[in-house]
Amino acid sequence: MSSTHAVNKTIQEINEKIKKGTAVVLNAEEMIDVVRKKGKVQAAKDVDVVTTGTFSPMCSSGVLFNIxxxxxxxxxxxxxxxxxxxxxxxxxxxxxxxxxxxxxxxxxxxxxxxxxxxxxxxxxxxxxxxxxxxxxxxxxxxxxxxxxxxxxxxxxxxxxPEALLLNPRNCYQNYNCAVNLTSRLIYTYMGPLKPNAKNANYATAGQISPLFNDPYLKTIGLGTKIFIGGAQGYVLGAGTQHVANPERNERGIPLSGAGTLMLKGDLKKMDERYLRGVSVVGYGTSLCVGVGIPIPILNEEMAWFTGVSDEDIDMPVKDYGYDYPNRLPRILKHAKFSELVSGEIELDGKKVPTVPLTSYTRSLEIANELKKWISEGSFTLTEAQEEIPSN
Structure with a gap:
């Protein structure tokens, strides 16, 4: 039987374990079973760091360079x-x-x-x-x-001489699942949407996505060191369009798009595997960015948060046909992320095929690469120097 004594660690203590090679590092997918089987207190004792990852189109990205x-x-x-x-x-x-x-x-x-x-x-x-x-x-x-x-x-x-990946808005914390209720095909940043809700497009890595694993941004802020584009980078603070106080479900997961991050990294150290240009039909170009954020397990609360699974995530389904161009889109329903991953959701009594814009496979690869860096001692954690509002 696991002990119920409170767990309190510091980032400094975890870094000492990383340097000694004794830190226990899991990816966010692995952490789910640990929390379910052992409970949050024992999980907090056993695990030091949980790594997350996402690889998805992030339009608000770019490079600051000097010629x-x-x-x-x-x-x-x-x-x-x-x-x-x-x-x-x-x-x-x-x-x-x-x-x-x-x-x-x-x-x-x-x-x-x-x-x-x-x-x-x-x-x-x-x-x-x-x-x-x-x-x-x-x-x-x-x-x-x-x-x-x-x-x-x-x-x-x-x-x-310098080339800095400087992204004003990345890593959206939850986002819309897009459908089209009109009778014509439309082209959006969520991809082409067939008429009469013939497809539902969504974007997030779900249970391994960074801001689902720290929904209140308790360990992420100015100065947090991260994986970005295959290199080490940093969080600069809240991204543009950041929503600090969204409506949340019982696990603290926002019920719509909420937190965002402003990120930076040295482009010269990056890898094209984690930074890809894409063309979205009828919309324009975007950049798929690979981001991984380590979550230090400072206490049982953070263990609980990092035990989030796809069943805990509710994504808003919105109409991009009638609503999106003309008014604030209504939430037609919330769909469990596990439903979206299954390949279809139900909307108004009919089955609608789902289409991911985010690569879960590449996102998990990023979480594992970051896990490797930490386990090998080449990546240590940093204290946030300023909090990002998320109340």
Missing amino acids: GQTMPPTIKTSHVWLNGVPCYGGLAAVDSYLGATEPAEDDPLNKVYPGQFKYGGSHVIEDLVRGKVVHLRATAYGTDCYPRRELSRDITLADL
């Missing part, structure tokens, strides 16, 4: 393009920001099918990480200290 100056400095870039994709250049002399959803100006698909894009910022980011040559073009208005007005050359990621 470097020739000597003496000659240009203050005003407009910048990488492989024909516009970047924002109003950041000082040679700093720019490339957004994942920015399309190429001369995209050949857009010329044939207006409004559809095959190539954009996300693909440039992947090309850079793959070591491919990318064409840089820049124009400037010219000043006495920066007289040059044009720049055109081929570059690789290695040629950039």
